[in-house]
Amino acid sequence: MGLYQVEKLKINFKTLEEFKEFREYGLAELSMLGDLEANLIENELDSPFYGIYQDDKLVARMSLYQISGKYDRYFLPAQDHLELWKLEVLAPYQRNGLGSELISFAKSFGLPIKTNARNRSTLFWEKMGFQPVHYNPVRDRGESPYVWLPEGVSLQV
Amino acid sequence: MGLYQVEKLKINFKTLEEFKEFREYGLAELSMLGDLEANLIENELDSPFYGIYQDDKLVARMSLYQISGKYDRYFLPAQDHLELWKLEVLAPYQRNGLGSELISFAKSFGLPIKTNARNRSTLFWEKMGFQPVHYNPVRDRGESPYVWLPEGVSLQV
Numbered sequence: 001m002g003l004y005q006v007e008k009l010k011i012n013f014k015t016l017e018e019f020k021e022f023r024e025y026g027l028a029e030l031s032m033l034g035d036l037e038a039n040l041i042e043n044e045l046d047s048p049f050y051g052i053y054q055d056d057k058l059v060a061r062m063s064l065y066q067i068s069g070k071y072d073r074y075f076l077p078a079q080d081h082l083e084l085w086k087l088e089v090l091a092p093y094q095r096n097g098l099g100s101e102l103i104s105f106a107k108s109f110g111l112p113i114k115t116n117a118r119n120r121s122t123l124f125w126e127k128m129g130f131q132p133v134h135y136n137p138v139r140d141r142g143e144s145p146y147v148w149l150p151e152g153v154s155l156q157v
Numbered sequence: 158m159g160l161y162q163v164e165k166l167k168i169n170f171k172t173l174e175e176f177k178e179f180r181e182y183g184l185a186e187l188s189m190l191g192d193l194e195a196n197l198i199e200n201e202l203d204s205p206f207y208g209i210y211q212d213d214k215l216v217a218r219m220s221l222y223q224i225s226g227k228y229d230r231y232f233l234p235a236q237d238h239l240e241l242w243k244l245e246v247l248a249p250y251q252r253n254g255l256g257s258e259l260i261s262f263a264k265s266f267g268l269p270i271k272t273n274a275r276n277r278s279t280l281f282w283e284k285m286g287f288q289p290v291h292y293n294p295v296r297d298r299g300e301s302p303y304v305w306l307p308e309g310v311s312l313q314v
Contacts, residue, residue: 026301135188144183
């Protein structure tokens with residue numbers, strides 16, 4: 001659809017090495033590394049990561065995780081939706097639309113999306129068509145949840 | 158106990174203005190602002206924020222939220238515990254032990270503590286006596302949970 005091709009990432013030792021370039025690298029990534037090592041082969045794990053390659057290098061990624069409707073505390077009617085985390089474009093590749101391309105891809109599933117607008121990124125999320133929710137301290141626990149609503153979906157009060 | 162005094166923050170218009178200095182500023186803060194404005198008086202809201210002042214200026218803060226044992230998915234036995242977010246020291250005041258002081262204060266409640274070790278902060282959390290959990294994708298959803306265990310408490314498997 002856009003200028004860049006978004007791919008579901010094949011998680012192998014090469015991908016996990018590429019993940020080290022990203023600022024958000026933690027237990028999720030280390031856990032995949034452990035799983036690969038436990039199998040002791042260049043296996044390809046299933047994962048919720050999508051990314052964009054340029055010149056054979058992973059330069060942007062996000063994690064998209066499908067949450068079952070029965071755990072939905074954001075959307076009306078309550079329904080399956082996507083949680084989007086770890087949207088990140090490597091610094092030299094920023095401001096070229098790679099983040100937007102990943103988000104367009106996420107929207108293409110037609111499900112509502114919830115993200116956490118961290119580090120003063122709210123203007124970016126608003127430009128992407130996301131909106132803030134009404135903050136609920138028990139549910140949101142310090143996050144800044146921003147959501148994208150497909151046609152016919154609204155917010156729980 | 159330490160070099161610095163940790164205070165439960167009084168949330169009024171002055172505090173919310175000071176919060177704007179911090180990188181992590183989002184819906185939680187805006188929601189408190191809305192609540193104050195709705196009352197139209199210089200009221201003081203209850204909040205989960207603690208901080209350290211220097212020269213009459215808020216220079217470090219954290220949010221500590223008590224989670225009921227019935228929602229506990231980390232500790233054994235399941236119990237009330239604290240979630241710690243938004244630990245942040247303003248840049249010119251970093252590397253003086255203010256972060257450690259806030260964490261010592263959090264530990265003084267004697268409850269287990271869970272945090273999310275973001276942005277490659279795992280070494281810091283380990284130095285503070287925290288440890289990683291075994292990553293569980295459904296529970297942890299991309300976070301890097303690190304926990305502090307008081308005597309007699311262990312981790313759920």
